[in-house]
Amino acid sequence: xxxxxxxxxxxxxxxxxxxxxxxxxxxxxxAFSWHKTGQVNLAxxxxxxxxxxxxxxxxxxxxSDAERDETYTFRQLKDLSNQAxxxxxxxxxxxxxxxxxxxxxxxxxxxxxxxxxxxxxVVGPLFEAFMKDAVKARLEDSESKVLVTTPDLLPxxxxxxxxxxxxxxxxxxxxxxxxxxxxxFDKMKAASKESAVExxxxxxxxxxxxxxxxxxxxxxxxxxxxxMLQHYQTAKWVLDLKEDDTYWCTADPGWVTGTSYGIFGxxxxxxxxxxxxxxxxxxxxxETLEKYKVTVWYSAPTAFRMLMAADPNIKEMxxxxxxxxxxxVGEPLNPEVVRWGVExxxxxxxxxxxxxxxxxxxxxxxxxxxxxxxxxGKPFPGVEAAIINDHGEELPPNEMGNLAxxxxxxxxxxxxxxxxxxxxxxxxIDGWYVSGDTAxxxxxxxxxxxxxxxxxxxxxxxxVGPFEIESKLVEHRAVAEAGVIGKPDPVRGHIIKAFxxxxxxxxxxxxxxxxxxQFIKKELSAHAMPREIEFKEKLPKTRSGKIMRRVLxxxxxxxxxxxxxxxDD
Ligand code: 6R9
Numbered sequence: 226x227x228x229x230x231x232x233x234x235x236x237x238x239x240x241x242x243x244x245x246x247x248x249x250x251x252x253x254x255x256a257f258s259w260h261k262t263g264q265v266n267l268a269x270x271x272x273x274x275x276x277x278x279x280x281x282x283x284x285x286x287x288x289s290d291a292e293r294d295e296t297y298t299f300r301q302l303k304d305l306s307n308q309a310x311x312x313x314x315x316x317x318x319x320x321x322x323x324x325x326x327x328x329x330x331x332x333x334x335x336x337x338x339x340x341x342x343x344x345x346x347v348v349g350p351l352f353e354a355f356m357k358d359a360v361k362a363r364l365e366d367s368e369s370k371v372l373v374t375t376p377d378l379l380p381x382x383x384x385x386x387x388x389x390x391x392x393x394x395x396x397x398x399x400x401x402x403x404x405x406x407x408x409x410f411d412k413m414k415a416a417s418k419e420s421a422v423e424x425x426x427x428x429x430x431x432x433x434x435x436x437x438x439x440x441x442x443x444x445x446x447x448x449x450x451x452x453m454l455q456h457y458q459t460a461k462w463v464l465d466l467k468e469d470d471t472y473w474c475t476a477d478p479g480w481v482t483g484t485s486y487g488i489f490g491x492x493x494x495x496x497x498x499x500x501x502x503x504x505x506x507x508x509x510x511x512e513t514l515e516k517y518k519v520t521v522w523y524s525a526p527t528a529f530r531m532l533m534a535a536d537p538n539i540k541e542m543x544x545x546x547x548x549x550x551x552x553x554v555g556e557p558l559n560p561e562v563v564r565w566g567v568e569x570x571x572x573x574x575x576x577x578x579x580x581x582x583x584x585x586x587x588x589x590x591x592x593x594x595x596x597x598x599x600x601x602g603k604p605f606p607g608v609e610a611a612i613i614n615d616h617g618e619e620l621p622p623n624e625m626g627n628l629a630x631x632x633x634x635x636x637x638x639x640x641x642x643x644x645x646x647x648x649x650x651x652x653x654i655d656g657w658y659v660s661g662d663t664a665x666x667x668x669x670x671x672x673x674x675x676x677x678x679x680x681x682x683x684x685x686x687x688x689v690g691p692f693e694i695e696s697k698l699v700e701h702r703a704v705a706e707a708g709v710i711g712k713p714d715p716v717r718g719h720i721i722k723a724f725x726x727x728x729x730x731x732x733x734x735x736x737x738x739x740x741x742x743q744f745i746k747k748e749l750s751a752h753a754m755p756r757e758i759e760f761k762e763k764l765p766k767t768r769s770g771k772i773m774r775r776v777l778x779x780x781x782x783x784x785x786x787x788x789x790x791x792x793d794d
Contacts, residue, residue, distance in 0.1 A: 237467070238463075238594075250634075256458075266450065267431060273303045276300050285299040287471070287498070297332060302339065307416075310339075310421025312394070312412040317392070318346050318370060319346070320423055321347065321430060322346045324337075324348055325349040325351055326350050326372075327360060327373070352477055352750070355749075356749055359443075359749055364390060366442065367445055367642060369390055370389060370392070376397040393407070396410075428451060428639065429449055444647055445644075446581045447640045449639050455584065456486075460496075463586055464552060467496075471520050472522075475522075476525070481584070507531065519548060520547055520549050521552075523552045526553055526559065526562055526718065527556065550572065553574050553577065557674050558576040575590040576589075584636030588603065600673050601664070602671060603671060612664060613626055622668045623667060626663065628663060630657065632657065632658050685718065691709035694745060702728070703728055708773075712757065723741075723755035727760060733760040775787070
């Protein structure tokens with residue numbers, strides 16, 4: 226096993242073992258102004274506080290897309306987020322209310338999100354690719370009071386079916402007729418720049434991120450302001466952020482990486498943050514790295530694999546020498562990709578492991594520490610991770626089992642919105658948070674990811690629940706039954722494959738395949754669309770009628786199907 230040694234050590238976390246011995250989360254509290262004042266608010270801590278400490282003119286947000294190219298200082302973000310907060314208060318939003326934001330990346334998204342948090346409301350960012358059903362499910366479950374969105378996305382918001390939604394803030398030039406609509410730009414212009422900050426408790430609500438499980442509806446994972454302890458410290462020691470860094474996290478705020486590390490981590494550290502709007506292309510990404518002289522870059526294996534697959538001449542056109550630290554999250558980071566990173570950037574890519582539910586990084590590779598390509602690294606100081614069996618007993622090195630974490634790290638989710646039962650399922654083994662991932666730990670304490678132990682599909686770094694897609698598929702007039710699995714794919718990690726049995730009177734052809742794909746794309750979202758569809762006379766089911774996805778998977782991979790005793794004839 227080749228271990229990649231660091232070339233330079235970081236001055237942030239110099240010795241993992243020594244730090245781990247002495248670390249205590251209480252020490253981190255001293256980094257925040259509430260340690261002295263007793264007044265808590267994450268948005269204040271991420272923005273206003275830096276202005277008060279003399280960083281007002283420092284660029285906070287460097288935003289660009291195909292049409293816009295803008296810089297916002299910490300002072301500008303302070304003023305704008307105050308305006309957004311005051312606008313929302315004016316619309317009747319109070320502490321604890323939910324405000325959802327459904328729009329593509331843009332400065333207005335970041336401003337609205339900070340404004341919501343500033344007034345103590347709970348923000349819910351929705352990925353722009355969601356279609357009507359996905360949007361409805363989330364706004365309905367969260368009972369969101371206000372939605373911030375764009376004219377383009379409005380048709381996907383079923384207003385008549387959302388009785389709790391009182392106002393829709395439209396970020397655009399035209400305002401549709403109807404008393405629920407208000408204009409973002411008009412309201413912002415009229416809103417005061419006076420502080421909108423509401424002081425909260427560390428255990429008050431911050432953000433709701435919806436995420437898929439293997440069964441049932443998406444779950445609203447609820448995080449609180451206390452998470453800032455971990456956002457801040459992991460950004461320091463793992464992202465290795467320093468005052469003069471220019472940092473780029475490629476994730477959209479619709480996913481947890483795009484908020485914890487696309488917003489909170491860097492800004493709590495007062496670091497300049499790059500946001501690139503629009504879609505992925507190798508040219509665009511390399512250009513972004515070059516244009517801003519990005520020093521720290523946090524992305525995902527899928528993106529790295531797409532860059533790897535692109536014409537190598539493209540990369541040669543850009544000066545990427547500013548990049549000093551690269552990190553990855555979301556899916557297994559293939560050793561091949563780590564090796565590519567060394568070749569292409571002369572940098573080791575540092576894998577990090579965590580989940581929507583964990584709120585922040587838990588197992589990581591650290592600057593200055595050796596990396597074993599293919600391993601997720603070691604637990605963050607103050608985090609106790611282990612491999613346990615189903616009875617909660619810790620397993621010895623190199624034995625595969627449940628990847629679990631001792632409950633109580635600062636950014637742990639505090640509830641699953643309106644679903645205590647789901648929340649408790651994670652903590653069914655005494656004292657442990659059971660992640661749903663399987664892994665092993667080697668003798669040196671490095672963790673190695675092995676897979677999910679449920680049917681959740683990780684496609685291009687995004688978690689997709691098969692149940693949601695299956696439910697949608699059977700709404701199509703031709704579909705009798707559907708079973709959905711993840712099929713291994715060299716670039717996306719997995720692609721979604723659907724097995725479908727048709728209703729009487731329908732015949733399988735390419736046109737129908739295309740129609741069904743488009744149906745999912747339109748009704749759910751582009752990333753939920755099955756890239757492959759295979760028709761079957763009948764699907765394998767248990768006697769109780771559950772589709773046996775593991776049998777579909779075994780068929781697909783040409784592997785033995787295993788125990789079929791529960792299968793229906
Ligand atoms: C932050 C984020 C969580 C699931 C997680 C696991 C997979 C994340 C990984 C990884 C292998 C890594 N995952 N990081 N698998 N190596 N370094 O991705 O949150 O969208 O909730 O996904 O992603 O299966 O359980 P989320």
